[in-house]
Amino acid sequence: MKLGFSKADEAFRSQCAAWLQAQMAGPFADIRGIPNLVSKIERRREWEQELAAHKWSCIGWPEQWGGRGATLAQQVIFAEEYARAGAPGRINHIGVELAGPTILAFGTEEQKARFLPGIAAGTAIWCQGYSEPNAGSDLANVRTKARLEGDEWVVNGQKVWTSLAHFSDWIFVIARSQEGSKGPKGLTFLMMEMDQPGIEVRPIRQMNGEAEFNETFLTDARCPADSLIGTPGDGWRVAMGLLAFERGVSTLAQQMGFRNELDGIIAAARANGKDRDPVIRQRVAEAEIGLRLMRYGALRMLSNADHSAIDGAALTYKIQWATWRRNLGELAMDVLGQDGEIAPGAEYEWPMLPNLFLFSRSDTIYGGTNQIQRNLIAERGLGLPKEPRGDL
Amino acid sequence: MEFALTDEQVMIADTVRAFFAENATSERTRAAMEGTGIDRDLWAAFAGELGLAGIGIPEDFGGAGLGMVELAVVAEAAGAQVAAVPLLGHAMLAEALVRGGTQAQKEQWLPRLASGEAIATAAWNAAFEVNDGAVSGTIAHLPHGAIADVLLLHAAGQVWLVDLAGEGVRRTAHVTMDQTRPLATVTLDCTPAEVLENGAAAIDGLHAGGWICLAAEALGGAQASLDRTVEYAKERVQFGRPIGSFQAYKHRLADMMVEIEQARSAVYWAACAVDEQAEEAALALHAAKAFCADTYRMCAGNMIQLHGGIGFTWEHDAHLFFKRARSIATLYGDSQWHREQVAHLVMGDPA
Numbered sequence: 001m002k003l004g005f006s007k008a009d010e011a012f013r014s015q016c017a018a019w020l021q022a023q024m025a026g027p028f029a030d031i032r033g034i035p036n037l038v039s040k041i042e043r044r045r046e047w048e049q050e051l052a053a054h055k056w057s058c059i060g061w062p063e064q065w066g067g068r069g070a071t072l073a074q075q076v077i078f079a080e081e082y083a084r085a086g087a088p089g090r091i092n093h094i095g096v097e098l099a100g101p102t103i104l105a106f107g108t109e110e111q112k113a114r115f116l117p118g119i120a121a122g123t124a125i126w127c128q129g130y131s132e133p134n135a136g137s138d139l140a141n142v143r144t145k146a147r148l149e150g151d152e153w154v155v156n157g158q159k160v161w162t163s164l165a166h167f168s169d170w171i172f173v174i175a176r177s178q179e180g181s182k183g184p185k186g187l188t189f190l191m192m193e194m195d196q197p198g199i200e201v202r203p204i205r206q207m208n209g210e211a212e213f214n215e216t217f218l219t220d221a222r223c224p225a226d227s228l229i230g231t232p233g234d235g236w237r238v239a240m241g242l243l244a245f246e247r248g249v250s251t252l253a254q255q256m257g258f259r260n261e262l263d264g265i266i267a268a269a270r271a272n273g274k275d276r277d278p279v280i281r282q283r284v285a286e287a288e289i290g291l292r293l294m295r296y297g298a299l300r301m302l303s304n305a306d307h308s309a310i311d312g313a314a315l316t317y318k319i320q321w322a323t324w325r326r327n328l329g330e331l332a333m334d335v336l337g338q339d340g341e342i343a344p345g346a347e348y349e350w351p352m353l354p355n356l357f358l359f360s361r362s363d364t365i366y367g368g369t370n371q372i373q374r375n376l377i378a379e380r381g382l383g384l385p386k387e388p389r390g391d392l
Numbered sequence: 393m394e395f396a397l398t399d400e401q402v403m404i405a406d407t408v409r410a411f412f413a414e415n416a417t418s419e420r421t422r423a424a425m426e427g428t429g430i431d432r433d434l435w436a437a438f439a440g441e442l443g444l445a446g447i448g449i450p451e452d453f454g455g456a457g458l459g460m461v462e463l464a465v466v467a468e469a470a471g472a473q474v475a476a477v478p479l480l481g482h483a484m485l486a487e488a489l490v491r492g493g494t495q496a497q498k499e500q501w502l503p504r505l506a507s508g509e510a511i512a513t514a515a516w517n518a519a520f521e522v523n524d525g526a527v528s529g530t531i532a533h534l535p536h537g538a539i540a541d542v543l544l545l546h547a548a549g550q551v552w553l554v555d556l557a558g559e560g561v562r563r564t565a566h567v568t569m570d571q572t573r574p575l576a577t578v579t580l581d582c583t584p585a586e587v588l589e590n591g592a593a594a595i596d597g598l599h600a601g602g603w604i605c606l607a608a609e610a611l612g613g614a615q616a617s618l619d620r621t622v623e624y625a626k627e628r629v630q631f632g633r634p635i636g637s638f639q640a641y642k643h644r645l646a647d648m649m650v651e652i653e654q655a656r657s658a659v660y661w662a663a664c665a666v667d668e669q670a671e672e673a674a675l676a677l678h679a680a681k682a683f684c685a686d687t688y689r690m691c692a693g694n695m696i697q698l699h700g701g702i703g704f705t706w707e708h709d710a711h712l713f714f715k716r717a718r719s720i721a722t723l724y725g726d727s728q729w730h731r732e733q734v735a736h737l738v739m740g741d742p743a
Contacts, residue, residue, distance in 0.1 A: 001401060001461050002394050003664045009393070073393045266739050276742035278732070285731035288738045289658075289679040292672075296657040299395040316650045371639075377649055378642035382622050385637040 003299075005073055013077045019054065020085035023047075034088040035257065035352060038212050041167050044091045048122030058096045058120050061104065065112065066120025072302055076252055083256025091164065095119040095126035097250050099172055099191070106229045106238055115191065118169075127194075129159040129173035129216060130239065137372050140184040140236060144218060146175035148232075151225045153177075153190055155198070159216040161366065165201045166214055168194050173218070174235045187235035192223040208358035209348040251298045251317065255291065258321075261328060261356050262287055268353065269335045283331050290324045312381035319373040322363040329357035395660070397465070404462055408469040411442060416475035418709050424476035425571035428539050430511070431476040438477060439508025446506025448601070449486050453502035460600065460663035464608040468659070471609030472616040474712045476572045478536045480605050480723075481512035485544055487601030488551055492594025497553065497586065501542065513540035514598055516724050520545060520580065527554060527585040530577060535723070537576030538565035544598060550591040551598065558584045570719035572712065600666045600677060602724050607662065607680040610688035610720050611655045617691040617713050618648045621698050644694055651687040658683045675737050682730035688717040 005013070024032045028050070031043050051057040052066065060075045061067025070078070090096065100119045103111055118124030135141040144157025155175050165171065171192050178186030192199070198221030203211035230238045266284060269275040275284075294317075301314050332353040333340045340354045350358065364370045378384045397405065415434050424431040439445035447463055449455025456462075463483055470479055486505050489498055504510035513534045520529025527545065534540065543554040556563075560581035568574040588594040622645060625636025635641050662680035665673040692714040696703040703710040721727060 001397055001660060001664055002668070003661070003670065004668050005393050076393065269739065273742070275739055281735035281739070282728065282731050284739055285682075285734035288675075288734055289683055289731070290654075292661070292675070292679060293654040293657045293683065296395065296661040297654060299393065300657055300660070303394050303396040312649070313653045313656070316653045319646075320650055320654065371643070374643040374646035375639065377646035378636075381649055382618075382642075382645055384622065384625060384642045384645065385634050387637055387639055 005077065009071075009073045009077060012074050013081060016056070016078050017081040017085065019056070020081055020087055023050065024085045024087055028087075031088045033086040035355070036210060036212065037089050037091055037164055038210055041091065044088060045122065045125070047088065048090070048092050048125075050122075052120055052122040057092075057122055058100060061100065061116075061120065065100075065104070065116040076299070076302065079250065079253040080256060083253050083259075089257075091167070092119065092122060092125045093250060094128050094164065094168075095124060095170070098128060099126045099170070102172075102229060102238065102241065105241060110226070111229070115170075124170055125164070125168045126170045126172065127162050127165045127168035127216075129162055129165075129171045131161045132158060133160055137369055139239075140187070142174055142176055142187060144173065144175040146173075146177045146188055146190060148177075148225060152222045153188075153225060153227065155190065155192065155218045155221045155223070157218050159218070161204075161213045162201070162216040163213045165194070165216050166203055166211075170194060171199075171216070172229075174239050177232050177235075181233075184236035186233050187239070188232045189229045189235035189238040190223055191227045191229070192221060196221060198222060206359075207361065208350060208355055251321070252295065254321070255294055255298070258291055258294070258325060258328070261325075261332070261352060262291060264353055265328070265332050265335050268332075272335070272337070272339075274335045274337075280331075280335060283334075287324070287328055287331060290320075290327075294321055294324065312377075315373070315377045315381045318368060319364075319370050319377070322360075322370060322373075325356070325363050326360045329360035333357045395664070397461075401461060401465060404458075405465045405469065407442065408444065408466050409472070411438070412469045412473040412475050416470070416473035416477075418712075421474060421476050421572060421712065429476055429536060429568075429571060429574040430478055430539065434475065435477045435508055439506075445482065445508040446486070446502075448483065449490065449502050449506045453498055454506035455486075455502065459667040460604050461660065461667060463601070464604055464659050464663040467605045467608035468612035468615075471612030471716070474572050474613060474616075474709070474716050478511045478513075478540075480535055480573070480602060480609075481514050481540060481544075483601035483605040484514045484598040485512035485542060485553075485601075487597035488544060488588065488594040489553075489597075491597035492551060492588040492590040492592075493553075494589045497588065501553070504541075510541045511536060511539060512542045512544065513537050514544035514602065515546070518545055518547070520547070522552065522585060523582075525584060525586070526560075526582040527552060527580050528560075528582055530579050532577045533575050534578055535573045535575060537578050538563050538574065543578065545585070546591075546595055546598065549595065551588040551594040552585040553588060554580065554583055554585045556583075568719075570715040572716060573719055599724075600673075603677045603681040604659070604663055604666065606720050606723060607655075607684040608659045610684035610717065611652070611659050613713050613716055613720075614648070614652050614655060614684070614688040614691040617688075617695040617710075618645065618652060620709075621645060621648075621695050624699055641698065644698060648691045648694055651690060655680075655684045655687040675734060678725075678730040678733040678737075681725065682727040682734070685717070685721040686727050688713075689721055692717040 028047055031040050055068055059068040059070040059078055063069050103115050146153050146155045171194055173190050174187045176186055177188040198219050200217040202215045204213055205211050274280045379386055420431050444466055446455030447458050451457040489501055513536050515531045518531045520527050541556055543556055545552045560583040562579040564577045566575050626634055628635045658680040662676035665676040696710045699710055702708050
């Protein structure tokens with residue numbers, strides 16, 4: 001067991017830190033530190049492409065597909081330095097971290113050649129079409145239909161909470177391709193181009209005033225017959241395999257964002273004297289401890305990636321960080337007091353900490369609510385019996 | 393960076409887990425609870441057959457020459473069975489001596505610790521006087537203080553070693569809530585004491601040894617509380633279903649697992665940070681002690697609730713875990729104190 005990094009790794013750290021900091025101080029200073037995934041999209045497309053031009057867009061991928069075949073330690077270091085430099089959230093994180101790895105793991109050679117270069121180059125931005133109005137926590141209850149017509153899939157239905165769909169180039173959807181099938185059976189995993197008459201995107205305004213996610217309507221939307229991953233009816237397996245990629249190295253970059261938020265709270269407490277309040281000090285300490293444990297939990301998960309023993313532990317990560325961040329939002333407002341309830345400008349737009357308070361209410365919902373997480377932990381992690389379904 | 397146990401560490405873990413599971417049985421622990429609070433045969437086998445009483449002691453002094461990670465592995469396994477062994481004081485004295493003792497002090501005590509022959513205890517926030525190498529005072533709340541051979545005292549950056557076979561020692565054993573680690577009051581009246589050569593290093597050592605040991609014990613105990621309750625949840629049937637299929641029940645078990653996995657990260661982060669002399673070692677130790685103690689209390693409390701009436705009986709082992717969790721929470725700094733140390737490290741003192 002060892003926490004420290006090798007000399008070679010530290011040299012790699014200097015190399016990527018130097019490049020990232022130069023970019024953020026120079027040509028991309030205007031998008032430095034943007035916390036959301038909705039503003040200055042054109043500039044951020046350019047940033048994705050700049051990353052790609054210097055082979056920093058997907059360093060964990062094999063070199064053949066535009067990556068560097070980076071070691072785990074190198075990926076950890078890059079994620080940390082990326083966030084430390086204040087580089088903006090990756091608008092193509094779904095492509096780089098979900099679609100790409102899924103295609104690498106389950107796709108044909110032909111599909112790899114067709115899709116991976118665009119993702120690596122930052123020219124193909126992806127979104128994910130899973131949830132539907134009646135398939136939220138019960139995700140397998142998908143009703144969107146797909147049928148094969150000649151050499152094309154034709155898809156009809158509605159997706160919802162589709163993050164970043166309003167500027168994405170591609171979407172992967174799960175749709176029901178077997179008439180009359182129920183639950184996880186009979187679903188197919190399809191990759192579709194967004195720019196077509198059959199796809200309409202309507203932004204949804206969130207409680208913090210921003211619009212990061214959307215409703216996506218599919219009306220005779222089309223894609224070529226070979227746009228499926230796996231086989232027809234096999235989509236649930238692919239979709240679940242993909243969820244495993246959601247807990248990768250990116251969690252460490254996400255944690256650097258949390259670090260900024262906690263530092264902001266500490267600075268605010270020092271500025272307004274709340275740092276003298278022993279209860280606030282206890283809560284800051286709790287937040288600090290929670291954040292450190294998130295880091296070491298992630299490192300433990302990644303270091304044990306090949307061992308099945310850690311699988312149960314990995315299930316706990318989502319509820320852990322989501323709950324931690326929701327508590328952080330509460331702490332932020334308790335430190336700011338009423339100042340936190342006043343927007344700085346004329347618009348309903350919030351600075352980092354009040355926005356954290358509002359936005360973090362979604363953290364314990366999206367990607368599987370805390371309640372669903374507890375079911376997964378109990379059933380898959382602890383082997384407890386499932387609650388019987390009401391409709392089967 | 394490889395935050396996973398090495399093959400050798402896994403081997404130690406497997407060995408000690410099997411050893412404590414087989415030998416630190418409920419019957420034997422309960423027998424020790426009726427006596428001095430130590431299962432002497434268990435401790436002798438741990439020191440002799442396994443040779444692990446000297447885990448952190450250099451090989452020159454008869455120890456195994458291993459680090460904090462290995463200590464954590466051992467303490468976790470002992471904690472999982474609420475084993476009645478004096479590992480805590482042992483870890484504190486060994487680490488204090490290794491870091492801050494003179495060669496003569498090491499030669500005098502380390503081999504006796506490594507063989508398991510000497511039992512150690514350590515004070516926290518004790519008031520005492522030292523005059524001409526003799527110490528006087530009433531030292532309360534000493535784990536295994538009624539039978540310990542040697543006592544560690546520290547104040548104002550210095551550490552004293554008191555041989556409890558010396559003059560002027562009076563001991564009062566207390567009926568203690570956690571009978572697996574009974575507390576005693578020791579009164580010293582001009583009892584000879586030796587100061588350790590490097591006080592600051594010795595204090596760091598006794599803190600690291602103590603907090604790692606307690607945090608790891610707590611982790612083991614919390615995990616055992618969860619494991620035993622999961623077993624029960626699968627067997628016990630009410631309303632025609634195993635009770636573990638009800639969400640109100642399984643969600644509490646899930647919450648336990650979420651805390652325990654963080655506690656595991658905390659223990660091994662702190663152990664590694666100490667072994668690697670990382671800058672963040674102090675923060676990691678405070679974090680681990682506070683987080684693991686709180687986790688254990690939550691899990692042991694849930695263990696009782698989720699077992700229903702049987703969990704409240706003397707016959708069931710749940711109360712052993714519950715009481716150990718309570719004693720760990722208070723020993724060597726409670727969670728509020730440790731969190732205030734963390735607050736001090738991250739936000740300084742208020743202006």
